[in-house]
Amino acid sequence: MVSIGTPLLWSLFALFVAVALAVDFFALNRQGAHKVSMREAAIWTVIWVAVSFVFVAFLWWELGGTGDDAGARALANDKALEFITGYLVEKALAVDNIFVFLMLFTYFAVPAEFQKRVLMIGILGALLLRAILILIGAWMIAKFHWILYVFGAFLVFTGVKMWWAAGQEPDLEDNPALQWIKRRMRIAPDYDGEKFFTQIDGARIATPLLVVVLLIGIVDVIFAVDSIPAIFAITVDPFIVLTSNVFAILGLRAMYFLLASVHERFHLLPYGLAIVLVLIGTKMLLIDVYKIPVAWSLAATVLVLAVTMLLSVYVPPKDGGQPRGAYPFSRRKQRPEQREQ
Template sequence: MGVPGPVWAVTVAGIAALLLFDYFFHVRKAHTPALREAAVWSAGYVGVALLFGVGVWFFGGTVMGTEYFAGYVTEKALSVDNLFVFLIIIGSFHVPRPDQQKVLLFGITFSLLARTAFIFLGATLINAFAWVFYLFGLILLLTAGNLLKPEETEGRPGDNTVVRIVKRVFPASGTFDGDKLFTTVDGKRVMTPMLLVMVAIGGTDILFALDSIPAIFGLTQNVYLVFTATAFSLLGLRQLYFLIDGLLDRLVYLSYGLAAILAFIGVKLILHALHENNVPFINGGEPVHVIEISTGLSLAVIIGVLVITVLASLFSAKGKAQNVVAAARRHAAEYLDESGEADAAAQERTFRKMLAEEQQMRELPEKYRARIREQRQLMDLLRAAHDKHER
């Protein structure tokens, strides 16, 4: 079903207005959103996305409505997974907490622009070459396999190739200057780490799009639905980051759930490619009569896998251990941060939180305590915090 030009224009204008609202009313003044603020705005953006989906269902019919919600849920889950990488990049650059909002909003804006370009490129390829479905399916299967690989804990995802190239070409300062992108050092204009972290996030966003766009094209080939589901999944991601910051490390099985979803959609794409086949060396260039997976079944599988994954993560001992370790690491780093503007009382509260988390670690089963003791960086960080407190 085609979507009229005026509807496209109103939709794009509405999404642009939501982004501009964020820039002018939320991140203009650096601050750390309170839990209530993050919760209210996260719920508001999700509500807008759901209302839009209801409108699509009402005006476009059941098929379009189901395709939109399947795409939105999938893209939202993938965007939450992206938050893990954002968290690591922001941590590796030691971005001050009040300035993290602006970094995240830039990442969301860049991601929306990059994915929009990929959406129209993907639609053009699909219309011109039916074999692209095979390629998209293979990309998703490979991505699913990569998600199951053990993560590199000692890596530095913030120090990627793009950042290294930029550092070589342009001089950069070693410290932040508020939320400025450039500053003056010894009479020379240089970049600040704020610009470098934005470059790092922008570079990783391009990689995210390589699995995000094939995934949603596996659920619908309607470009309007692909664009809107992707856009609404990204809007509100900044607030969601601050809302579930403490839970991100708790979702230990999310990568397995996403791997299952991407593999499922990859198989769905390959089956569709076989059904529409015109590749000469497959069945003589004739369509292969195979079963096709409906969008309704896809939506049910996606929601079911996500619910099981989240519940398993929240109630698992591994999830609880990982969550308390991440919280202790974060509070120790905050306490040791000399560039922060926290007063003595705020620093003392942060230290007390770290002490409580250390006590929780001591109450974990021995196998988890043994793994924690093997994390030398964490142990050194905690000892440094205690040394500073004693001094």
């Protein structure tokens, strides 16, 4: 498969990711458990977005965007546009991911000061899963061109399913994954700091924080399966696919804390994401009939997301916002059958 990824570009990108994660871990350990303020979240969100655009500017320059070679300039413009479109789509899907994280944290009443570490683990899992699935997806597309139609149909199906699910109250209590976890491990009724295991009556049992981490891992798998076909609908260049995904995910933790307190204002965003998925799925299905320009995909994505976010401001949610969590493992919240377990 043809890619612009040279050994130098891959090495620089890998070095940047390693440094970014090291800085994040250092800051996390130095600050310890604390509640992230809106100001801190906003600053880091701006930093990550700025770094992403610095990267694409460097990529555009490296590919000859400022040179005299018309072919090199065209390639640089195309790849920069593919990166920005892929980044925007993945960032939008990451927002939906954030809403699921928020639902889990609310349901399990995770203290705000413990959420940073859980999100960091979730981000590492998301990065690893996307890297694996991108390599698999790139190999499958190189070997089997028809897999693009499968990806396209999957995106359309996912978009339609997301549209019908939007606005419906999620039911975590009957979630199969949560029920499976509860059947296979003893869970403490309360948190024990940031520990995943605690001692009760001499027995080592899991804390609710471990359950949240496990569920976030499952969410990572689901969203990775949804998002990878979406980026391949924009470009099949493995370097652009991976870099746009990684840059969209790296700022996920800061964006979570930024959107956590205002998520109800964007209650119509899932409808916009559903439309975007259907559009890019259709683009993939038509790839051998008519190749829709990447610029059109970018314009449509921006327009749909902007309209749905704007409408969210003026159209109040029907239920007044999502319900608060139940903290299912707390002694003061447990039902009789839970206490017997």
